[in-house]
Amino acid sequence: MVMPQIKEAVNVPDMPQSDNAVVARGISKTYGEVEALRDLSLEFPRGQLTSLLGPSGCGKTTLLKIIAGLLKPNSGEIEVNGKPVKGPGPDRAFVFQDFALMPWANVLRNVAFGLELRGVATSEREAIAEKYIAEVGLAGFEKSYPHQLSGGMRQRVGLARALSVDADVLLMDEPFSAVDEQTRRKFQEDLLNLVQHENKTFIFVTHSIEEAVYVSDQIAILLPRPSRVSEIIRPTDLRHKNVDNIRRDPEYLDIVDSIWASLRSYVE
Template identity: 70%
Template sequence: MTATAHHFFADPSPVTDCAVSVLNVGKIYAEAVTALENINVDFPRGQLTSLLGPSGCGKTTLLKIIAGLLPPSSGEVLVDDRPVAGPGPERAFVFQDFALLPWANVLRNVAFGLKMRGIARGEREEIARSYIAQVGLAGFEARYPHELSGGMRQRVGLARALAVNADVLLMDEPFSAVDEQTRRKFQEDLLTLIAREKKTFIFVTHSIEEAVYVSDRIVLLSPRPGRIAQIIEPAIERGGDPDAIRRHPVYLDTVDAIWQSLKTYLE
């Protein structure tokens, strides 16, 4: 882990292999509220990029536009150089509120996206069981959402997103509804998943500490209307003891530097 603190706010590296491009995107809601304005940002393939900023800055709006769940008022989003016109199989969304089917058990919830794609029952259940095991829920396949803790329900949501084998995973504050201990474990597990799956993750969070811990890149948005304020690449090498990251001066100084930047918006 390098200790080159002067790299915290250096110009970000150019994106040479881009999974998602956001080009001049703006969003105005019907009540004439401008949520986003002139957003231009690339998301590197195989990395995790966090969207971070003050409440109301448009983080979730931008994520839903990338997902194809909301249309932009201006500009466009490209995924693998193809314009986004709605949801697509190359993108999967992990919702903040889990969005599980209450009448379906864990196995059927995880296999749901595969069923919608017409995958035969035996194959989709085999795939679902594999991802259920990956997120630490082997043995809970027959349980229903109301029988699970919040952390377990979130693992089901993550397994469902992984099971459809999308190239881009969009995560809207996925760990905000769980306790701090569970949240830290999820963060560590997420780093393992990123290394194993080699997918592109776009991750909305309100937590500076979480963003610095899990991110290859952090896109810092200004207050509404949301604009790109900074793009930060934490100078942290992840690997080895995950707890060591949280104690390292680079991590601590990066968290403080981002807080000092965000604090100017609150004054």
């Protein structure tokens, strides 16, 4: 097993077990003869955003789906709030890369759909959906349909749907990859605001080093297949700075350069 190195911008105490919302222990996963994950262990601090970063095909999405309960590992265990994961559950919500909206349903119905599946009364679920529609900046679009929205707006609908079910853990699979750069930057700022105010644990898959450093409390760098955690970086000091200044901060630039140095040799 490869023990991950931990780098921090400032010294902080080790995170006690009780402060981890999600724990992955010894996770291995194969697809036929392809070994995607090998004995991977990682802790996800409660109320923080952890990014999974690494070269293409290194198992980031596989790990995310195992945490979601959508895939079963060949060995190892996932715990959420101290309980083993046996399948999907209400304590986790998934934000998909391709939006995964119902084209025949309007924004309000799409956002409320998870609550509808749980049997929440119409008036209650619509009130909750309207709250999160407004929170992600889509107030006034409740009756619009997905084909009437831009890609960025559709992704906001997916995020509002995940927030509306009030899961403890939000799993985000490259949620901003399909939008333009300007929209992506606005999403990143909004995500920082959500992490600060929603008191949820975010697990975020991205290919972008800059994005990971900008939004993360913790960055787990994964090795190529079979994937293990090679390094954990906590850009602690950046979380206390104004979002407008982070990208110009020397610490931000140094961390980006350091991660690129770690990953350069794995890029083909």
